[in-house]
Amino acid sequence: MAPTDSQVHPVIHEGRVAVITGAASGIGRAAALELAKIGLKIAVADVNEDGLLQTGAEVAKIVGEANVLVVPTNVSKLDDVVRLRDKVYEAWGEVGVLMNNAGIGLNGTSWDGLDNWHKIFDVNVFGIVNVQQTFVPSMLHQENPAVILNTGSKQGITNPPGNAAYNASKAAVKSLTEGLAHELRGTPESNLTAHLLIPGWVWTGMTGANSGAEKPQGAWTPQETVLYALDQVRQGKFYILCPDNETRREVDQLRIMWTAGDVAEGRPALSRWHRDYKPLFEEYLKDGLSQLD
Numbered sequence: 001m002a003p004t005d006s007q008v009h010p011v012i013h014e015g016r017v018a019v020i021t022g023a024a025s026g027i028g029r030a031a032a033l034e035l036a037k038i039g040l041k042i043a044v045a046d047v048n049e050d051g052l053l054q055t056g057a058e059v060a061k062i063v064g065e066a067n068v069l070v071v072p073t074n075v076s077k078l079d080d081v082v083r084l085r086d087k088v089y090e091a092w093g094e095v096g097v098l099m100n101n102a103g104i105g106l107n108g109t110s111w112d113g114l115d116n117w118h119k120i121f122d123v124n125v126f127g128i129v130n131v132q133q134t135f136v137p138s139m140l141h142q143e144n145p146a147v148i149l150n151t152g153s154k155q156g157i158t159n160p161p162g163n164a165a166y167n168a169s170k171a172a173v174k175s176l177t178e179g180l181a182h183e184l185r186g187t188p189e190s191n192l193t194a195h196l197l198i199p200g201w202v203w204t205g206m207t208g209a210n211s212g213a214e215k216p217q218g219a220w221t222p223q224e225t226v227l228y229a230l231d232q233v234r235q236g237k238f239y240i241l242c243p244d245n246e247t248r249r250e251v252d253q254l255r256i257m258w259t260a261g262d263v264a265e266g267r268p269a270l271s272r273w274h275r276d277y278k279p280l281f282e283e284y285l286k287d288g289l290s291q292l293d
Ligand SMILES: NC(=O)c1ccc[n+]([C@@H]2O[C@H](COP(=O)([O-])OP(=O)(O)OC[C@H]3O[C@@H](n4cnc5c(N)ncnc54)[C@H](O)[C@@H]3O)[C@@H](O)[C@H]2O)c1
Pocket: 021, 022, 023, 024, 025, 026, 027, 028, 045, 046, 047, 048, 051, 073, 074, 075, 076, 101, 102, 103, 104, 123, 127, 151, 152, 153, 154, 198, 199, 200, 201, 202, 203, 204, 205, 206, 207
């Protein structure tokens, strides 16, 4: 289907180049397919080689073999990431859309699972940093505009109890992506913008989709998430806060405001889940939503 005028964007555009990490599954795979449908050339990277080959084959059906690069990559290894960048620039000489998306969801609680803490930070934080440090200097030299999307999480903002290590890694992604956006804004001649993708609940490998179970009603598909994200990038949004079928944007807004209020108003940490504050939060949410409705 031909894009409408409002969908035409200088970066999300036929002939430009997209690089997507974590492209063997879930959001990354959906991004590869959706960007291929728009006519971008697609470089897919992932540590899961079988899944990656499958994505590459599906993308090739849309854009043709010559417009796909399949590059097995462990984002936590800088050498792999440098190799990925070199292959993309050798083949196509530019990057328009960089989706820094690979992530893992292992468990690590506050005083247990140290191995998992290291693994999670190696992928979710240093993977993102490796990609950013390797690609941004090259992308800055391009005259044409480009975008970098780092994938964070609502868990990095509202910090729900249950997986301290994952939450901390995604809080770091929020922080470092905000820093990147600011630094790019202050760089003369920069035509590169940064964006923080904050998915809602998405039915992917990370949330059980590979078990063969049916998608729960409350979750979005990876495709819905990607289409929403692309639309937000077209609108120039930095925070791409995605809803899902269970949580609408207004609920996220109120949860985020309450979380910030813990610091500003001196409430206990994670007061939303604190016995004495839980009822106050529920009331705040109810009042907030009734004012909006
Ligand atoms: N699914 C959700 O509900 C949800 C919500 C918020 C954020 N996210 C984030 O979205 C991103 C994509 O995850 P998804 O939900 O599509 O899950 P997924 O498991 O389907 O996809 C993640 C991909 O990353 C790859 N990967 C893992 N470690 C890697 C490494 N070291 N190098 C390269 N690739 C690696 C995996 O092999 C996998 O293909 C992640 O950053 C995740 O934290 C997902």
